[in-house]
Amino acid sequence: MKYLIKFRLGRSVFERAIDPRMYVEDLKELGKAEVKVIRENIPGPEEEPTDDHCFHADITLETEKGKEEILELLEFILEDGVEVTVLEGEEKRESKEEEKKEDDVPPALLENYRLETEELLSRLRTSLDELAQNPGSPELINEVFRSFHTLKGNTGLILSYREESNLRYIHEITHRAETVLQKARDTGIGLTNRQVEILQEIVDRLDDLFLAFTEGREEDAEDVFTLLEDLGSVEEKKEKLVNGEGLTADVSALLNVASQYIPVFRELCSKGDINQEEEEFFRRSLLTLYKVTKDLGFKDLNRKIKDLQNAFGNVDFKEFCEGLEDLAREIQKMVEEKSREAKEEKKKEEKKAFDASRYITRTGYLKVEESTVKDLMDIVGELSVFKEWIYLFATKLDRVYRVPEASRELKDNIRRFRSLMDSLQRTVLEMRMVPVSTLFERFPKLVRDLSRMLGKKVKLQIEGGETKLDKVIVEKIAEPMIHLIRNAVDHGIETPEEREKLGKPVEGTVKITAYQEGGSVIIEVSDDGRGIDVDKVWEKALERGLYTEEELSEMSEEEIMQIIFQPGFSTKDQATELSGRGVGMDVVANAVREFGGEVQVRSQRYAGTTVRLTLPLTLAIRKVLLVRIGEVTFGIPAENVGEVIKVSGSSVKSLKGTRVIYHRGKVLELEFLGEKLGIKNEQNGTVTLLVDNHLTRGVVVDEVISTIDTVVKPIPDIIATAEEISGITILGDGSVVYILEVLK
């Protein structure tokens, strides 16, 4: 094949950092080339490109390559003046459709895609929830658009490696959603509530598709296309008419006309005298202005122009000119005002956009492996022990080595060290804290799925998603929370028909609230459903042999309700599809108590149920009560201790072989820790008791020394210990203290 390639390149390529000689070199590599440079004036690196700069050359090229390939090589400069003609040889019809290679996605890329998709879907959920509150917000619409856009791009990338049906769906769906959002964004129309709802459903389905992709199964998503159609066809609002400068179209039209005439008016006026031709011009121009202002609805201006028309020829020309000047000023003033308004509006929007962008950079989280944070936590723990050792050494410097000056100086510095250590500890703890919204964001989908499945109408309200909690705890409460929500939708909320009969709103409400209360985080799951039937709980408790009639009759309604958390209890006679038999609230209670949490239920028959979880802020640092038994110091987790009391030895009674005391109307079973652990309890007139949270048991110790915040470490496996000992902690002086889980 022989080609003639003409380069007629000018300024435009030099403005784009293109050196045409590079392309000549590339062409030479394709075969035998003859280059005839006609004109060459290429700007230097620091030189501003001008119209004088050019590169004109004719190249004849003999090569095996097809025309397509040559055109592709020259793609970036084709439109700037390059012509390729075939001189000799058949133009081969090259099949551009090369067979699609099924080479697989590089693992790193795939991993990246997985991570980012999860993040994008989660971000979409958050933004859509916010958008549901505020469907007109341009920033939020843009954020949602951007997430869809990125997801589409990334998915397309993976698809270019591997054809996969789930990804094909994701690609198509995100593309169509993006188109609708782009329109909503660019026209400033915003979205309707219905559209936001549809988008939420679409995101749910994208989630399903993505899961199917990761699990390697095929998911059918034809249903989504109906959603997409609904999304696009939802009624559109009227488009806003705003031109480039932000001036409304009417003002800028007026400005246009006025700026044509007014300078000429002024010039003529400055002459002080006009001829017939100029007189005609005035009349015509005024008429045009009159029409324009009338059409555009500028009533005041229109009236002024009419006055001027009447005045023209009837009053002194100078007077007329003054009137004209007045009008010009008026128009000027109005345009300035409008333009200022537009600018302010724009500024406001920019400010908003800036805030939004700040939000985006703020979410730029660093992903760190959990074990790294845990290691860091451990190091901080050891450091604080070391800190205490230095302090002891400082004392030793004074007392033993007799260098009080050095001791004092060291101690002064330790004080600073200590405060730094404290903030280090706080910061590391903070690293483990995540907003509970990371968990909550899954719930809207859960509730939607559940209500669809059960034929119920349920609205989910979430409050306090920003409340922070140790990530480990957030993970641990995921299951129990899902269980509670299932219960609320399945057993709590009635069917729409039932609710109507009861005079309740047809749509039931499930509310999740999170907030911090002291050192704990409270999460409540409440519903406005049928509530718990205390009689039924009573019956079942008897039936299962959990309590005797006598015991039950002494309990308050509230206490009876708590029985639902006991193992093997379930008020629902028939196991439903969702909450299988035997897995009841006891699972929830166990999971929560495992890490020192508490669970409680409140319910009003026919009005609803609230389950309240009280969770520790963090698992890393625990408040521990240091107690002494004989000569030994032990730690007892403070969250297990309801109260500490001192009673006289004579108030200890014996009941059926166990020692008990009466306290606040309750019988407390006593456990003498010393005896159990083989240490002798001191015998003096009083008994010190730690009472559990439920006022059922008391643990006898010799003395409560203090409470400390400390890192509790699990006991190394190689050490065999009594089962009551759950961990160890190291005190400042380096001594090791065993943690006793005796009140759980």
Next chain:
Amino acid sequence: MKRALAVDDSATMRNLVKMALESVGFQVDTAENGQVALDLTRKNSYDLIITDINMPVMNGLEFLREFRAVNRTTPVLVLTTETETAKKEEAKRLGATGWIVKPFKPEDLVKVVKRVVR
């Protein structure tokens, strides 16, 4: 060693570009939007910049405009999609050396890069 800057708000895309460029011996910096990229170009000098168009804070076109105001020698490639012809034209007007159509594989990118950087 030649130095390049990859600008994209999608981490996947950013890493793909980085991976591809590193495979042909570039040292690659990355930026997640035009503003960050612009700041980097003020500190370092690059032999090649590859930027996405649609980005938060400062998009690729704004970046191009700002960058070309002070630099006319560094090739800049923009990442576009099949449908963004208007944006491609705009990018060209603002001084983009060339473009790469998304989605692309690393080898496609390398091919295009070879056309604009020596």
